Amino acid sequence: MIEQYIVLGLAQGSLYALMALGMVLIFKTTDVVNFGQADMTMFSAYVGFTLLVGLGWPFWAALPVVIAFGFLLGVAVERLTLRPAKEAPVVSLLIVTLGVALMLNAMASWIWGFDPKSLPYAISGPPLVLGNIIITRHDLVIFVTTIVLSLGFFALLKFTKIGTAMRAAAQNKLGAQLLGIPVFRINMLSWGLGVALGAVAGVLIAPLVFLDLVVMIFVMLKGFAAAVLGGFTSLPGAIIGGLLVGLFESLLIAVPFELVNQLKETLVFLLIIVLLAVRPQGLLGEPIHRRV
Amino acid sequence: MLALKDIEVRYGPIVALRGVSLTVSAGEIVAVLGANGAGKTTLLRTISGLLRPTQGKLEFLGHDLRRFSPEHIVRLGIVHVPEGRQLFPDLTVKENLWMGSYTRRDGFIKEDWERVLSYFPVLRERLSQPAGTLSGGEQQMLAIARALMARPKLLLLDEPSLGLAPMTVQALFRFLKDLNSHDGMTLLLAEQNAHLSLNIAHRAYVLETGRIALEGAAEELRRDPKVQRLYLGAEVSAG
Numbered sequence: 001m002i003e004q005y006i007v008l009g010l011a012q013g014s015l016y017a018l019m020a021l022g023m024v025l026i027f028k029t030t031d032v033v034n035f036g037q038a039d040m041t042m043f044s045a046y047v048g049f050t051l052l053v054g055l056g057w058p059f060w061a062a063l064p065v066v067i068a069f070g071f072l073l074g075v076a077v078e079r080l081t082l083r084p085a086k087e088a089p090v091v092s093l094l095i096v097t098l099g100v101a102l103m104l105n106a107m108a109s110w111i112w113g114f115d116p117k118s119l120p121y122a123i124s125g126p127p128l129v130l131g132n133i134i135i136t137r138h139d140l141v142i143f144v145t146t147i148v149l150s151l152g153f154f155a156l157l158k159f160t161k162i163g164t165a166m167r168a169a170a171q172n173k174l175g176a177q178l179l180g181i182p183v184f185r186i187n188m189l190s191w192g193l194g195v196a197l198g199a200v201a202g203v204l205i206a207p208l209v210f211l212d213l214v215v216m217i218f219v220m221l222k223g224f225a226a227a228v229l230g231g232f233t234s235l236p237g238a239i240i241g242g243l244l245v246g247l248f249e250s251l252l253i254a255v256p257f258e259l260v261n262q263l264k265e266t267l268v269f270l271l272i273i274v275l276l277a278v279r280p281q282g283l284l285g286e287p288i289h290r291r292v
Numbered sequence: 293m294l295a296l297k298d299i300e301v302r303y304g305p306i307v308a309l310r311g312v313s314l315t316v317s318a319g320e321i322v323a324v325l326g327a328n329g330a331g332k333t334t335l336l337r338t339i340s341g342l343l344r345p346t347q348g349k350l351e352f353l354g355h356d357l358r359r360f361s362p363e364h365i366v367r368l369g370i371v372h373v374p375e376g377r378q379l380f381p382d383l384t385v386k387e388n389l390w391m392g393s394y395t396r397r398d399g400f401i402k403e404d405w406e407r408v409l410s411y412f413p414v415l416r417e418r419l420s421q422p423a424g425t426l427s428g429g430e431q432q433m434l435a436i437a438r439a440l441m442a443r444p445k446l447l448l449l450d451e452p453s454l455g456l457a458p459m460t461v462q463a464l465f466r467f468l469k470d471l472n473s474h475d476g477m478t479l480l481l482a483e484q485n486a487h488l489s490l491n492i493a494h495r496a497y498v499l500e501t502g503r504i505a506l507e508g509a510a511e512e513l514r515r516d517p518k519v520q521r522l523y524l525g526a527e528v529s530a531g
Contacts, residue, residue, distance in 0.1 A: 161390070161394065164383070164387050164390060164391060165391060165394060167380070167382070167383060167387075168380045168383055168387070168388075168391045171380040171381060171382055171383065172378050172379065172380050172381075174342075174374060174378050175374070175377075175378030175379060175380060176380075176391070177342070177362045177363065178340060178342075178362065178366070178371070178372045178373075178374055178378065179366060179371070179391055179392055179394050179395070179438065179439075179442060180362075180363045180364075180366030180367055180394055180395035180442065181363065181391065181394050182363050183363075
């Protein structure tokens with residue numbers, strides 16, 4: 001029985017991990033916490049809804065388009081709203097991301113209305129049975145996508161020139177600029193990739209919940225908690241944080257006390273507060289000193 | 293090669309450089325001397341495009357540098373080793389050097405890699421170590437090595453001696469001298485250490501509160517009574 005909850009928790013946690021990975025990537029390279037991640041994810045998931053339900057596209061065709069949409073959205077946010085404000089203090093940039101979030105929210109309600117939408121599973125069909133564990137095909141897609149994207153990201157950052165330049169620019173902007181590394185283009189790329197990761201999480205999580213204008217706020221909060229748990233500057237930390245948050249949440253459902261089940265959200269955040277009190281830099285993070 | 297004419301730079305209402313004219317010819321070592329706050333860093337940052345002059349001309353090999361971004365200026369061949377070195381501390385030595393050649397697409401990267409490591413053999417032993425774990429002297433070597441990986445035509449150095457042990461500083465200046473005389477590298481060096489700078493430089497400028505107070509051959513400046521009194525201290529004599 002407990003194995004079943006572990007599998008469910010890891011599937012849920014994978015989505016938090018993708019969300020956290022996107023936010024950490026943006027924060028690491030640009031010093032900005034993207035408070036608009038939820039609404040960017042929500043908007044991308046609605047684009048997925050239009051493709052999958054409105055136009056009847058199969059999942060494998062819609063996913064790349066949603067990823068591309070998320071990427072372009074992130075690029076546009078950096079280029080059109082953050083770069084013109086580049087001299088502003090970081091706190092103002094956070095508010096810019098909130099402003100973008102409000103705009104996207106209003107646009108989504110205008111385009112898709114207020115009724116919750118339901119999205120189809122990535123792959124339909126009967127669940128797979130492995131011993132006494134049942135895995136839905138959709139959860140399997142979630143696992144595979146998360147693993148592929150995480151490994152892809154580490155390879156990009158570790159082995160490619162542009163990925164190394166992303167890490168370099170994150171560590172020392174001035175040093176990077178003086179070597180001819182185009183820091184603004186790197187920021188734009190980070191935003192594109194970060195929002196695209198959220199878009200993937202959104203289109204995978206939407207079939208498990210009803211998609212509306214606010215549901216992604218809760219996913220983002222868990223992703224944020226996962227990122228904080230992992231240290232907020234560590235990409236592996238974001239993944240591990242996401243999986244732990246998902247796992248813990250799922251195991252709380254397994255506890256045979258109704259009160260615990262109902263308070264699972266509260267308890268997840270409580271655990272994180274306790275953990276950060278013991279280890280303020282998160283699981284894999286380093287103490288950071290940044291301009292505010 | 294590089295020519296500045298009547299350059300003025302402001303930080304808001306504050307004028308940081310006023311009427312600065314300076315030239316660097318290919319193959320020269322030119323030193324810019326001056327106390328803290330005299331405008332040396334501002335001058336180098338203006339040349340590398342981090343700051344924009346409000347007045348004056350700024351030319352490098354026939355290009356008007358005022359039109360270019362810092363990234364583009366690197367591609368033109370000016371590489372700036374900034375004050376405080378500005379390494380990527382969590383990247384390995386190897387990755388730091390790799391980033392030095394970021395803008396290059398030519399086929400000589402491997403060749404430069406070998407040459408740069410032959411200048412600084414200690415870096416070869418530390419290739420897979422994070423740059424942040426190096427000693428101060430090694431970090432300065434890495435900063436210069438990384439800049440050389442960009443294959444500069446003109447190397448700007450801002451206070452390379454800062455925070456280094458006297459022995460290390462001696463070795464560093466000997467290296468810069470060799471880089472110039474053997475490889476023909478052109479250097480523009482901003483330094484508070486006037487004594488060592490005037491030893492290796494061909495020509496020098498003295499900046500005082502954003503203006504050029506003195507200029508001339510290094511030899512002449514070493515004998516100038518004002519330079520001796522203000523920058524070289526009492527114990528140093530010419531030669």
